[in-house]
Amino acid sequence: MPRQSDLRFTFEPLQGDAFEVVEFRLEEGLSQPFHLSLELASHDPAIDFNRVLDLAALFTIWRGDTPVRYVHGLVSLFSQGDTGFRRTRYRAVVEPSLARAGLRSNWRMFQGQSVPEIILAVLKAQRLSEVKTYLCFDHPPREYCVQAGESDLDFIARLAAEEGLLYSFEHRADGHTLWLTDRVGGLGTIGTHEHCPVHYQPLAGGDSAEPALHRFHYTEQVRSARQVQRDYTFTHPYYNLQHNAVGASDLDHQHTDYERYDYPGRYKRDASGKPFTKTRLTALRSDARLAHMEGDDARLQPGLAFDLNDHPREDFNDRWRTLAIEHHGTQHSSLLEEAFGSDSGTAYRLSASAIRWDADWKAPLRAKPCIDGPQIATVVGPPGEEIYCDEWGRVKVSFPWDRDSNQDDHSSCWIRVAQGWAGATWGAMAIPRVGQELIISYLDGDPDQPIATGRAYRETNLPPYQLPKHKTRMTIKSRSHKGQGFNELRFEDELGQEEVFIHAQKDKNVHIKHNNGVFVGNDRSERVNHNETISIGDNRNEDVGNNETISIGANRSVTIGANKTETITLAKAETIGLAKALTIGAGYQTSVGAAMNTSVGLSQSEQVGLHKSVMVSRRFNITAGEEFTVTVGKSTLVMKSDGTVLINGRTFDFSATGAVQINGKDVDIN
Template sequence: MSSFLSNKATSLVHQLLGQSRYRVDVHECSHFLDVLRYSAVESLSQPWRYDVAVTCTSADIACDTLLLKPASFTFQTPMFDGTPALPVRTVFGVVASFRRVSTSNDDTHYALTIVPRIALLGYTKGSEIYLNQSVTEVVEQVLRKHGLEGPDFEFRLSREYPSRELITQWRETDLEFIQRLLAEVGIYWRYEMDSRLEQDVVIFQDSQQQYEFGVTLPLRNQAGMSDSGQESIWDIQTAYNVVSGSVATRDYNYREALTPQDSAESIFSKEGITTGETYHYAEPFLTAGDADSPETGAYFARLRHERILNAQYRVSGHSSSPHLAPGQVLETDGTLPDTVREGIVITTVRTSGSRKSSFTLTFEGIPYSETVCYRPALLNRPVISGSLPARVESTQKGDTYSWLDPQGRYRVKLDFDRSSPEQGYAYLWLRLAKPYAGDTYGFHSPLLDGTEVAVVFDGGDPDRPYIAYALHDSEHPDHVTSDNHTRNVWRTPANNKLRMEDKRQEEHIKLATEYGKTQLNMGHLVNGQREKRGAGFELRTDEHGAVRAAKGLFLTADAQAKAQGPVLEMAPAVNQINQANSQMQALNSAAEAAGALVSDISTQVNLVRDRLKDLQSAVLLASAPQGRGIYLR
């Protein structure tokens, strides 16, 4: 009991007298958490993380006392004179994890993790669609969805970023999603601490202008937290790597199919230790553009080369200053290699400390350069394998006709989309893949509102969709089923129809439209109940009809076995006419002998020879071996 009271008194004394170099505070937590040890990692474009081990006289702190509560970790300088310790630097965040490690008669050992508020975006995962918004607009929208407002983040950008037709989040956490988007356009982020509001602030930036300058530390031999209290750096190491000398990009934009989309960028390196070329196809750009125009081919090529050059020189070192943080440009009064003479851009800081050991800090960075900025590493875009179900949309539900744009594209609503946009505006215009296409020719049957379609993605890229095909479903049943499995049917919503029956000995083709019940029926003719009503062919309409042939028309009932022989085979018809002419010639001779009037047989003969035969003129020839009958009234 006396030991417990002694330890409790000691903790209170430490708290009051400030003899610890570290302090952790959790909002509305009444328990004193005495830091036993800690370790932390801070990097550009990543949520930092402080893992803190503490002791407490309370043996059972409720989890809801700490989890998701605002917290702070303070580096401080003990005074050892009865006055409170002087705060050096305070990091604000929230408690993301908490566990009870062990307990004794004196106190209980706990471990907790403090992270920035933006790290909580990692606990929300899903799929979303964003239309006609820029990367920065989408990022801001995601942040605000999580309750982060104006004082919580700031865009310090030197460029304006264009709107994209489509930005898709696919099975990503919100944190992964914004990290991916920001990295694509070269925006990196760091943190500032607002001591007035006692919260962390995320700073988004895209150029060297937004680095934090004015950080200078002397270069000294290893000092740690020396008795002199002088903060310094030491053990500076530099690493050099050969990297690619240029980056080329190419993409294809069907909207401007013949416009070249090639770009190449090479950032000069005076040391001449670059070689080769890195080529990337299908970057997310629409125009080749130039390196200063965001989201063009040249712009993405430059960003990629900057990322490559970030790996050309690497710097690491140690420091005794808890003030060092990613995004700072560190300078020194000591002698450094030429590559880092202009300063070191801090990219990562790792720190640790405990009651028994001194504070340690190691940092990593890249040389400061006017031509090469830090760029976060690209995260792979998610891949959508296969297809996603969607429905064609029109501006009117159940529209009678298709809603297409001037390029013949469709609007759809993807099934996974939980938003409620205006009817017909849930997704961007999509092309429809077809089995045959060309310059204003091809195969295209317009799709109506409500039709189920399969949307696929070029290369699996969520931002490159197109309609692959249409499908029947329970609300739109198939017109070819087990009931008519021998039929091949192309039928439009207005019941225009091409039907081809493949049942043996009952083969037929029907080409029909509802207007005037106009039909061409060929082969085994059937009615609506599939009962035979004839054979051969039928051309019929309830409207007017016309048979027109500008070079002549041949109507015949003469047989032509198995559809063999020339189309204008008319020997039987010509023979019948010649026989008739011969009979007329005999009659004409008899009439002439009797002194009667004679006929002009030569004209008839010339008609057959010069016009009717092979339809040499615009004539009408009708032939029937068993005779003809014409009924007029």
């Protein structure tokens, strides 16, 4: 390990005295929290853990009196070891404030926010204020994004990798800042932009005068050359949402037909699909051309570029950007009283990986949580609303795991609802109502793509009928919107009580384009409380096997456009409580096969416009109780019940072909 006589390491906690650094290892890289492990020594054998653990501390690499590198963070681990030779050994682990996000997990959702906004919101909830962003590209908002039980750190890292974001840390003596960017080239250099040299010195040994890189290995690997992704959105179901990305300048030394195809692409718009696809290919090719270095220049930091000088291969003398570094240092001068290792001095080395400065780099994609099974949710909506949906019948829900939900129309995104039938403007539709319980599944297990696939009763939403008492009933029963009425189609399957029941709270309309057949095996009853109108376009036939009774409370009118024929096999009885009027436009004929009796309780009047003929084959009897009168113009015949017969006329012609006999007590002629 290279040694530098003027190199030293210090470690200072926020509170208390500084420690002597015996050994340290620092692992750091782009888009990962750094991890600093320290072996320490102190004259104090009883350091209060409360003054060290979970507090800020500063590790510094010095060259003489000049600080070369700061590492600022929080102490995540602190342990006490052996005591000897007036010193006690301690061990500490220092990590960034961001690492604390790995200690928290959550179930929560974000709506209508971009990934940078989501990440900043999570960091704000962690009370991380030392955050800066450098964004060069547009990042469209995501309609719906769920943290599905992930730690906050895993959630941030996953979203950042999906979106093509990366992060690094900037250290100062009084703190450290988290940088979030979408362009690795914007992270800067180890010095000025024009002057940031790092020397290559392969034959280093002993005490190095100047820091340098002692090994520089360059590697190219065959990686996927093409990324193809496709996804689906129900708003444009016939558009395949496919995007392609092909490696550019770094494909010179390999075939270009190594294609990786992924479905789903985790996007719903072209504006997201195109950069997502490019980001994934860049991540897949992140180590296609990589330099591995060893040396002792502590200025190297992840994301910062440097100019390599003095390499024998001229094209390596270029600007490079560090990706990940592992530092290791020992300082045995801190253990002067201990014999072992006390003469080793201070040594430091690093191993790192780097890419050319103009190459792009994206963090490897992280696995997205997969929801293994369905979840329960409750339909929600604006205050006072019972049914809340959009033009596709989607609803909003509140999940039991959502601690931020206000049980309103902002509790989730619009969620599609599976229906029994879904055609083009035809099918089945039953909108889940506010307060009902839904079973939520996830497309491809993706927590960002919920879909309601079922519904379930619960204690606050009981079935329409008491169970198991009515276990034989199958029903479709709705409820009036903002009312207590209902519509229902019910089937009763109890043996001997089978029934189909239909209830309409208000109107019922049946539209039949062709025939309608109804068969009733026993009785049928029908009641209309108000009016009934029946219109028949052509003919109507009605067949009653036995009797028919019609009861009309008031009037009845029958209009027949042409003829009416009525045939009664036996007798007909007609009873009219008051009057009957019969008007016939032309002829009227009554044919009676046997006897005909007409009984009138009070009066009977008969008017004939022209002629009337009465023909009796044998006898014709007329009986009047008091008086019988026949009037023809000025002639009258009056017959009274007392036997008086009066005949009046202007002339009287009485003739007979046979004998004429007049009998009377008195016969007075003239």
